[in-house]
Amino acid sequence: MSSEPVPRGAAPAYDDAEKGVRELAPPVQPMPSYPADEKKDPFANEKVALAVTTIPVPEKKETPAAPPAKPAPKPKKKVSKWILWQLWFNTYRKLFTFCFSINMIAIGLAASGHFPYAVKYNGAMAVANFNFAILMRNEIFGRLLYLFVNTLFAKWTPLKFRLGCTSVLQHLGGIHSGCAVSGVAWLVLKMVHIYDARHINHVSILTVGLLTNVAVFLTACAAIPWVRNTHHNVFERHHRFIGWIALFLTWGFTIMSDIYDTDTQTWNLDGKHLVKQQDFWYVMGMTLFIALPWICTREVEVDIELPSPKVAVVRFRRGMQQGLLGRISRSAVKEYHAFGIISEGTHAKYHYMICGVQGDFTRSLVNDPPKTLWTRELKFAGVSNTSTLYKRGIRICTGTGIGAALSTCIQSPYWYLIWIGSDQEKTFGPTISGLIHRYVEPERLLLWDSKLRGGRPDTMKILKEVYKSWDAEVVFITSNYIGNSEMMQGCKEAGIPCFGTLWDF
Template sequence: MDVIPRPEPCAPSSHLHHISSVSTSHPPRKAEVALSPSHPRATSCASSSSSTREKPSPLPSKHHSWLLRHARHTFLNVYRRLFGVVFALNVVGGVVLAWRFDGHDSNEFVGHLATATAANIMVALLVRQDYIINAMFRLCWMVPLSAPLRLRRIVTKVYEYGGVHSGAATCAVVWFTLFTGYITQDFIREHVREPAIMTTTYALLALLVLLVVTALPCFRFSAHNTFENVHRWGGWFSLALFWAELILFVHTQAPALGPALAKQPAFYFLLLSSLHAILPWLRLRKLHVTPEQLSPHALRLHFTTPMPLFVSLRISDAPLREWHSFACIPSRAGPTAGGSLLISRAGDWTRKTIAAPRPDYWVKGVPVTGVLCMARLFRRVVVVTTGSGIGPCLAVIQDIAGSPLLRGTTSRGTRCRVLWSTPTPLQTYGQAICDAVREVDSQAVIVDTRREGRPDLVAMAWQLYRAEEAEAVFVISNPQLTRKVVYGLEARGVPTFGPIWDS
């Protein structure tokens, strides 16, 4: 097991903490020797002596049957439960609407279908707004540490709010499909005579279906840039078509367009949706940065613009094409002094950025809060991360743990243990990042995968969780590994949280 060591030899002593390394491709070879806060600053990364090795504790069996485990933690996770709640509410609304509809006033019924579509589109847009996301997280932060642990664990799942977004968006397509069916029926019966309405209706339906299909995980992960462009441009065009649809439909019902529109609930839902689609772009601006080349695989962008704690920034070099989100690591002088973004090679855009960084990047909207900030609801947590995931971790744990490197923290005294698995941490990310990790957790478990092989993070996280009597585990890694560790620990009764990559 690798740690941030000191230049002199490290010998085990009574106040050093030992955690065994468990590798998926190699037998346990070395144990992690945690650094005492009293030891000198480290200048390199090296393995500890094999004399410190301890026999790893075996993982307990997973709870419940395979079917029940997957039903609870996969098929019916919080994201899908929220999706189900939204869908169920829409079903109830549909039943009430069908019960009240007497079958005579077709125009009134079609108007209700348009209202339901617009309402769901509004909900889908609002729940993705940065300021609403931040408000949800800040509301959850009000839960005190004295609250029951079960309540705090439930509240922490607020980051799965995307289930509301996808549920509302899917329901909007269902409602508009019904709307299209009734409009088509009226056109066949010659109750609707305007071809423009039919053209707009089918164009909008095709666009909404395209938005939903490209948002499916299988497509979103395999062609993420296409997904982003379809959602950006398709979303704008769908709002424009919806306005055209609403105006054409209302105009066929009443000669006075203005008063007739004002009586339509769909008008206000659509107006609110349009305002929120524009809102982030009103804050489009450039962020001036100072690039620091850490290695051929990692780049750190420093900026002096004040930023709140616990947030990430979306940056772009071409605002109409693609955006990438990175966590803000606060400056040692506090968040008002700016901070930095840690970027590692994970795709075409990051590879290009590391090779040729720019002096400024576009940002829009407001900085948004992420999942790891919910660690402040617990007294003791284990943070598991790999590679450049240490960036978002440092952005949060320096504050919640009350790091002496960071002034003006809002710490509630959360104790953080860090498990970081990455190839050649010192050479890739530099001494400053390694020092920051050690300042947060002097006993940080840092695995150099280039020398030790890939560890069994589930087993190691379990050991840390038990040894520290932690209340929760947070995982920041790539999608596949995050899902594996989260499921592996949740199936053993460990409250585990990690991003779900639903956007």
């Protein structure tokens, strides 16, 4: 597929239309009717004479009627605090709370002298937590975990168990952040112990240990939800590059701490002693988990279709299984952005990503379409990858969310697609529309054009009707923050199992 020039006229925006705003034109007044042949009017002469002798009266101008007011928005439905609490304290926060609480109890016991092992091996406790944190974000581990669950527990296990599996897999980030924060706390405890015994420790160990603490702390701060969601490039650059610096410093801090003999205050350069230490192998594991995904990074040729100035459809070679996401960048190591993957299956010739124009990176794809992009050949699994666990399901999405939703409905005849957008065919182009109409049968497809239908639909009414008629077990949602929250709240209130978009909190 060759790149096409950007159309001169921008496609109509779908964001406002989806909010339900509809401009109504004032009604057209019918024109008054007159006789077909005015020349045969028998009173024509009298009218002329009257016009000559009568004082003209100025016509009264009618004030044009004001256009009808816009329909008032529907009052926002109140949601119970219990439902809001359940949605807030989700599996992510439960996993974070569990990991963090266990570590805080252990740190408290170690600080009070009731956990001798942790006092002696507090460095190992720190890097062990970092090991788990990094492992949870490793694409290879994630794919293996999804494969294990999807292979062993699909369809035959109780629905609650399968829902639990999906929830845990989707929220593995809770373990990542819980262990990472705990690792920082253990590292601080180790530094406190070294400082207390500074008279028997070498000053270089104190220095490198302090630098390691600072680097790890900055890496963690860069991943604070507010920074990650509002300043993505700041998060990525600092979390990645300062994180790599922290890894090198951790190597130095670990090796120096292990080979320095505090009894004789000399350096033990015997390698046999070093490889017997727990923290040495934990740091080796951290390094391996960080390096493995980068081994799969490649620069690949792409074709970019520009159906409208607000969307770029990027085409890659080879097919993909459903439920995967890919990271792409113009650089080998900077500014990677994740998008859902659309493909007919592993046998297909191509797969696609829909990149909606939102920031500098996606805007550059439209204004200056590249011939190549950097990507990781090994894609990571998203929540849709667990769709194979369920007998029947619903995939609802808005706008560019079709990129994460479509593969599931293309590759499985047991999934119903609901797509809410504005002028979808013109905005997203013939490639995406062709895939939908070619592989998704009309009986399991609902396309809502908010421009044509005058606004966004009552999504919960549609979801309840389709959930019942389709005999679905679960609903997967991909929408913006507000739409996602509304649908999640409505499904929770209606007792419909659902999973929505994550912003990694």
